[in-house]
Every structure is written in structure tokens, then in C-alpha cells.
Amino acid sequence: xxxxxxxxxxxxxxxxxxxxxxxxxxxxxxxxxxxxxxxxxxxxxxxxxxxxxxxxxxxxxxxxxxxxxxxxxxxxxxxxxxxxxxxxxxxxxxxxxxxxxxxxxxxxxxxxxxxxxxxxxxxxxxxxxxxxxxxxxxxxxxxxxxxxxxxxxxxxxxxxxxxxxxxxxxxxxxxxxxxxxxxxxxxxxxxxxxxxxxxxxxxxxxxxxxxxxxxxxxxxxxxxxxxxxxxxxxxxxxxxxxxxxxxxxxxxxxxxxxxxxxxxxxxxxxxxxxxxxxxxxxxxxxxxxxxxxxxxxxxxxxxxxxxxxxxxxxxxxxxxxxxxxxxxxxxxxxxxxxxxxxxxxxxxxxxxxxxxxxxxxxxxxxxxxxx
Numbered sequence: 001x002x003x004x005x006x007x008x009x010x011x012x013x014x015x016x017x018x019x020x021x022x023x024x025x026x027x028x029x030x031x032x033x034x035x036x037x038x039x040x041x042x043x044x045x046x047x048x049x050x051x052x053x054x055x056x057x058x059x060x061x062x063x064x065x066x067x068x069x070x071x072x073x074x075x076x077x078x079x080x081x082x083x084x085x086x087x088x089x090x091x092x093x094x095x096x097x098x099x100x101x102x103x104x105x106x107x108x109x110x111x112x113x114x115x116x117x118x119x120x121x122x123x124x125x126x127x128x129x130x131x132x133x134x135x136x137x138x139x140x141x142x143x144x145x146x147x148x149x150x151x152x153x154x155x156x157x158x159x160x161x162x163x164x165x166x167x168x169x170x171x172x173x174x175x176x177x178x179x180x181x182x183x184x185x186x187x188x189x190x191x192x193x194x195x196x197x198x199x200x201x202x203x204x205x206x207x208x209x210x211x212x213x214x215x216x217x218x219x220x221x222x223x224x225x226x227x228x229x230x231x232x233x234x235x236x237x238x239x240x241x242x243x244x245x246x247x248x249x250x251x252x253x254x255x256x257x258x259x260x261x262x263x264x265x266x267x268x269x270x271x272x273x274x275x276x277x278x279x280x281x282x283x284x285x286x287x288x289x290x291x292x293x294x295x296x297x298x299x300x301x302x303x304x305x306x307x308x309x310x311x312x313x314x315x316x317x318x319x320x321x322x323x324x325x326x327x328x329x330x331x332x333x334x335x336x337x338x339x340x341x342x343x344x345x346x347x348x349x350x351x352x353x354x355x356x357x358x359x360x361x362x363x364x365x366x367x368x369x370x371x
Contacts, residue, residue, distance in 0.1 A: 011314030014197040027233035051182030053205040065189035076101035078125035116152035138275035146184035162188035172246035192235035252322040259326035265333035281307025
């Protein structure tokens with residue numbers, strides 16, 4: 001009997017369901033370069049209203065949204081401040097230097113959160129925050145900290161940009177309305193391919209003047225799509241119908257983490273949302289080698305840094321699959337050994353894994369669809 005494969009490498013692997021495909025098939029084919037795509041305009045206006053921004057601009061990807069935002073908000077030769085674990089610093093700093101001519105000034109914090117005191121540098125021209133924080137296991141940057149940071153930078157005339165590729169996970173996990181998160185930044189972006197299940201796409205949000213300039217740079221960077229209606233229709237359908245379903249991904253991630261934390265061979269960081277980091281360094285093999293063993297057992301995960309592997313839960317993974325995946329990884333770790341020497345007999349899993357921003361499944365259950 002064949003083994004059921006489970007792919008936990010990313011939440012970008014979800015596929016459109018029949019309802020989303022129907023929305024795509026019935027979308028208009030107007031040319032967005034001429035402002036004639038009804039579906040694209042509807043998506044942009046919906047997102048702007050949802051997050052309390054003046055205007056929006058459909059982009060092919062959140063990566064392009066971020067790079068265009070840098071081009072508009074940052075001064076060439078200036079510094080962009082972010083936390084060292086943010087995506088901008090780890091994966092996009094070279095592009096930022098090349099395209100926008102800026103230096104990414106990354107500071108390290110114990111929890112991955114930027115605070116006002118970290119921004120008190122004379123050369124800072126733009127403050128960059130990420131929510132949720134991918135490298136921190138989908139950690140939610142708390143609203144009070146973001147609000148305090150925005151107030152501090154606002155008094156000094158420093159703009160704040162929110163890389164909100166997975167911001168709807170923060171909405172689903174906390175029940176805090178999107179507009180409250182939007183109020184913590186001058187401009188922001190969200191992605192529809194991460195967890196929400198659309199094939200691709202992002203919307204960049206900000207003031208009307210910001211979007212007017214961003215539209216020009218989108219064309220420079222090759223992101224001005226002509227017949228973008230079907231993609232925009234998929235994104236809008238995903239935002240309206242899949243946002244509350246994200247709480248199921250969070251619950252599956254929490255269950256997966258709880259099961260793995262019972263193994264004496266690995267250490268687990270408790271997830272805020274849908275990303276689980278598992279430390280396999282006590283097994284005395286590299287994360288890349290563990291990934292190979294896991295794939296042989298029918299579970300695909302990604303190798304990370306600091307001796308960790310990463311598992312991400314999206315719409316294509318059920319509760320049953322989360323349990324099966326944890327069981328298989330526990331078996332893989334058990335076959336490799338040796339176990340860590342720390343004895344934790346009888347200690348509940350939630351006391352033995354790292355602390356994080358307190359988000360509970362009960363809080364997730366209170367989330368609702370934001371239309």
C-alpha cells in the first residue's frame with residue numbers, strides 16, 4: 001500500500017478550489033493598464049477599505065510590492081531599519097540595494113519585534129516591520145508594540161512600512177480587525193498566495209499619492225499586467241472566503257507541534273499561527289539530512305537555520321494529515337537518535353517549548369470573515 005505524501009514546505013502550495021476557479025472563469029478581461037479591469041479595481045478598492053488605506057495597487061507578488069514600496073518611500077543612499085530576522089534582511093537586502101539604492105540596517109531583538117528605542121538612529125529614513133514574522137515561526141508582532149512604534153516614528157516624520165504577506169494570519173489568530181493593523185503603518189502589502197490559496201498576487205496599499213508613484217514603478221519593474229481580471233478575482237475570492245479558514249491551519253500547526261514536543265529527540269517552538277520550527281540539532285545530523293529522511297517517510301519539510309526544520313500548514317493539509325505527519329517525523333527522529341539528555345518526564349508540552357506571543361485556539365475561534 002502506497003504511503004500518503006504530505007507536503008509541509010509552504011502554504012503557497014494550496015490549489016484553487018472549484019469555487020475560486022469559477023470566479024476566475026467569470027472575471028472580466030479588461031486591460032488594467034488602461035484602468036479597464038473591473039475585477040482588479042474591485043480587489044484594490046476592497047483591500048484599501050479593509051485596511052483603512054486610501055488606495056491600492058494589484059501586484060504580481062508581495063516581493064514586487066515590497067521593492068516598489070522601497071523605491072517610493074526610501075531615499076536613495078538612506079537606511080531602512082528592520083529586525084534581523086525579517087524577510088527584507090534575510091532574502092531581499094541585495095535587491096533593495098540594487099533597485100532602491102538603500103542600505104538595510106538590521107537590528108537583533110530577542111523576540112523579533114522592533115521597538116521605538118531600536119529606531120532611534122540618526123540615519124533611519126524608513127522603518128520596516130513584518131507581520132506575521134516568517135523566520136520566527138509565523139510569530140505575530142503585537143498590535144500595542146506596532147502602535148507605539150508608529151506613534152514614535154510619526155512624531156519624527158519617519159514612515160513605517162508593513163510587510164504583511166501573512167497579515168491575514170494575524171487577523172485570524174487575534175480577531176483584531178484588519179484596519180487596526182493597517183493603522184500601524186503608512187503603507188503596507190498583503191499576499192494572496194500564502195495561506196489564502198490564490199495562485200498569485202499581492203496588493204500594495206497606502207495614500208493616493210503613494211499609489212500614484214508606485215504605479216509608475218510597477219511598470220518599470222514589469223509588473224503592470226494587462227488582463228489581470230482572473231488573477232484579481234481569485235485573490236478577492238480567497239480574501240473573502242478563506243480568511244477565517246486560516247484558524248484551522250493554526251489549530252493543525254498547534255496540534256502538530258504538541259505531538260512533536262512529546263518526543264524526547266527534538267525541541268519545538270510553540271507556533272502563533274501556521275508555521276512550526278523544529279530543532280533537530282540534538283540528533284547530530286544537519287537539517288538538510290533530516291529533510292531527506294523525512295521525505296523518505298512521506299513528509300516534505302524545509303531545512304532552516306540554527307539546526308531547525310520548518311513545517312507550514314495551509315489549506316491542503318487536514319487535521320488527520322497533521323497527526324500523520326507528526327507521527328512519521330517522531331518515528332524518523334527516533335530511528336536516528338540519540339535522544340537529548342534533558343529529562344522532561346511529565347512536563348506538559350506547552351511548558352517545555354519556547355514562549356511566544358500568546359494566541360490561543362479559543363481566540364482563533366472568535367475570528368470572523370472580514371468583508
